[in-house]
Amino acid sequence: MIAEENFSSCETPFLSISSRAILxxxxxLMKQAIPCFINYIHSENYKKKNLNEDDLTQIYIEQAQILIRKHNYPFNVNGQYRDITNLSKGFSDFYFFPNELGVSTNSIYSVESKRLPAPDKFREKEYVIGNNKNGGIERYKNQIHGKGLNECGLIGFVEKHNFKYWLDLINSWIEDLALSNRNWNEEERLLEIESHVDFCFLHSKAKREEKDIELHHFWIELGNGNSISNSKK
Structure with missing residues (x-):
């Protein structure tokens, strides 16, 4: 006979580790997933396929999920987050949430993915700003993503040129915006924290009407082992 248990009194416990300590x-984890991701897209199964932004993001998430299970991290990751708590608009490409039963699965860290360069010339500056206010950094400034969070991330899939090229170019876009748009500031430029052959880690701060948000940028060198799609994504 199965022992009788009380399933009706499931109280929501506090997260045992603070969001700040989890970051x-x-x-x-995001750095650990990079070599796994690169090896995977260069494998025989994928190196001849046309991979667009959604494909690359999905593969990265899958590799991160495997590492989370392997190392028993206190959080989980999933794709396409809709913020039903703060009611911010849009969907983050992926997000992290507490890996504890009964704890809210709200995002504690959201991530936006962008290709470098953008797939179309008219979307050239989309890592920063977009034609429909859908630029990567812009979404965090306008709280379309990351509302209620103090820190979030962006992933840049680098398909052409090197990290220095993109750092100089993106910072020049931000400097130009600071001269013409009062909502932007030169202090929002990216700062390189560490750089390796396969990835670069950078930091910036996006100014918002309320509290500013810290942004962590993970740029991944894709190399030429796979074919990149001409898809609009």
């Missing part, structure tokens, strides 16, 4: 572990 370094999220950043560690």
């Amino acid at each position: 370094p572990h999220i950043h560690m």
Whole structure:
């Protein structure tokens, strides 16, 4: 006979580790997933396929999920987050949430993915700003993503040129915006924290009407082992 249990009194416990304390572990996981991701897209199964932004993001998330299970991290990751708590608009490409039963699965860290360069010339500056206010950094400034959060991330899939090229170019776009748009500031330029052959880690701060948000940028060198799609994504 199965022992009788009380399933009707499931109280929502407090998260046993603070979101602030989790962030370094999220950043560690995101870095650990990069070589796994690169090896995977260069494997025989994928190196001849046309991979667009959604494909690349999905593969990265899958590799991160495997590492989370392997190392028993206190959080989980999933794709396409809709903020039903703060009611911000749009969907983050992926997000991290507490890996504890009964704890809210609200995003504690959201991530936007962008291709470098953008797939179309008219979307050239989409890492920063977009034609429909859908630029990567812009979404965080306008709280379309990351509402209620103090820190979030962006992933840049680097298909052409090197990290320095993109750092100089993106910072020049921000400097130009600071001269013509009062909502932007030169202090929002990216700062390189560490750089390796396969990835670069950078930091910036996006100014918002309320509290500013810290942004952590993970740029991944895709190399030429796979074919990149001409898809609009």
